[in-house]
Amino acid sequence: MTPDQIAKANAELRDKSPLEIVRWAVAQGGGRAIVSTNFRPYEAVLLHLATQIQPDIPVLWVDHGYNRPATYKHAEQLRSLLKLNLKAYIPRITRKHRDTIYGPVPASDDEEGLKKFSAMMKLEPFQRGMKELAPTVWITALRRTQNAIRAGLDIVSADPNFGALKVSPVFYLTDPDMEAYLQQHQLPNEWDYFDPAKADEKRECGLHTAWGGQALKG
Numbered sequence: 001m002t003p004d005q006i007a008k009a010n011a012e013l014r015d016k017s018p019l020e021i022v023r024w025a026v027a028q029g030g031g032r033a034i035v036s037t038n039f040r041p042y043e044a045v046l047l048h049l050a051t052q053i054q055p056d057i058p059v060l061w062v063d064h065g066y067n068r069p070a071t072y073k074h075a076e077q078l079r080s081l082l083k084l085n086l087k088a089y090i091p092r093i094t095r096k097h098r099d100t101i102y103g104p105v106p107a108s109d110d111e112e113g114l115k116k117f118s119a120m121m122k123l124e125p126f127q128r129g130m131k132e133l134a135p136t137v138w139i140t141a142l143r144r145t146q147n148a149i150r151a152g153l154d155i156v157s158a159d160p161n162f163g164a165l166k167v168s169p170v171f172y173l174t175d176p177d178m179e180a181y182l183q184q185h186q187l188p189n190e191w192d193y194f195d196p197a198k199a200d201e202k203r204e205c206g207l208h209t210a211w212g213g214q215a216l217k218g
Contacts, residue, residue, distance in 0.1 A: 001158070001165060010154045014172075018045075021155060021169035022053045022139065028165065029137035034058040034087075036126075036140055038195065039067070039075045042178040044187040046141040046170055047082055056085045057139075060129045063088050064121040065095035066105065066196045074190035081188070087133060089125040105196040118197035126207060130162045138164040143171055161207065 001009065013021050026033045035050040035057055037043050050057050061075070079086050091098075098121065099105075106113030130138075142153060159166040170178065182189055 001156075003158075006154075006156050006158060009156045013155050018049050018169040018173065019052060021167065022049045025137050025139050025167040025169065026050075026053050026057070028167075029135065032135050033137040033139060034060050034133050034135040036060045036138065038062070038193075039071050039078065039190065040141075040193045040195070041189055041191055042170075042175075042182070043141055044078055044082075044189060045173075045178050045181045046139070047078055047084065048181075048185055048187055049169060050139055051082050051084065055083065058133050058135075059084045059086045060126070060133060061086060061088050062122050062125045062129070063090050064125070064197070065090065066121070066194075068192050068194060070190055070192035074188065077188055087129060089129040091121045091125050093120065095121075114197065122197045123207065127162070130164070135164045138162065138166050140166055140168050141170060142166075142168040143173060145174060 009024075013024060016024070033054065035046060037047060037059055038061065047059065050059075067075075075086075078084060102117075106117055108114075138159060144153070153166075153168070153171070155168055155171045157166045157168075173181075181187070
């Protein structure tokens with residue numbers, strides 16, 4: 001889509017419900033839409049929405065090996081509950097191998113170390129998944145309240161890193177909105193989540209940033 005078409009789509013979708021936005025995204029995909037997840041808090045909302053419209057939609061998940069036990073249990077719970085068509089991708093190097101050669105996960109103040117970690121353990125397997133699944137539409141759980149970078153996006157945006165049209169149906173929802181959805185549909189949540197590629201909630205792992213695109217080309 002051109003920038004003008006994206007702007008028009010955002011204007012038209014602004015007052016639509018998340019379910020209507022997912023329906024639009026799947027239609028735009030023409031059979032080649034996917035949804036990505038990391039099974040962080042509130043991810044059940046997006047996964048429930050996506051499977052309501054397309055029950056067998058591919059669900060791309062990078063299992064970098066550093067998830068906490070509760071997150072793995074949550075992933076299996078949602079896989080079973082929603083009958084997810086889960087497509088898991090793992091890094092080319094195991095967690096133990098990486099830690100032995102490169103040391104512990106970089107600290108939150110080690111920006112370059114975190115970028116290298118993310119490129120190896122998250123960006124590379126995600127890129128591999130995107131190449132194999134070859135989506136034209138990528139449905140994400142991005143929300144504007146998450147950080148400053150995401151606040152500058154919108155429901156629909158171009159994605160230069162992977163070449164797909166990025167659609168974020170819950171972009172304008174607040175935490176209370178997400179909580180209400182979980183309760184309405186009796187969906188589980190999980191709070192013991194930590195992403196070592198981000199180190200904190202205000203960082204980006206690179207999937208949605210220019211530096212991530214450069215790392216993927218490196």
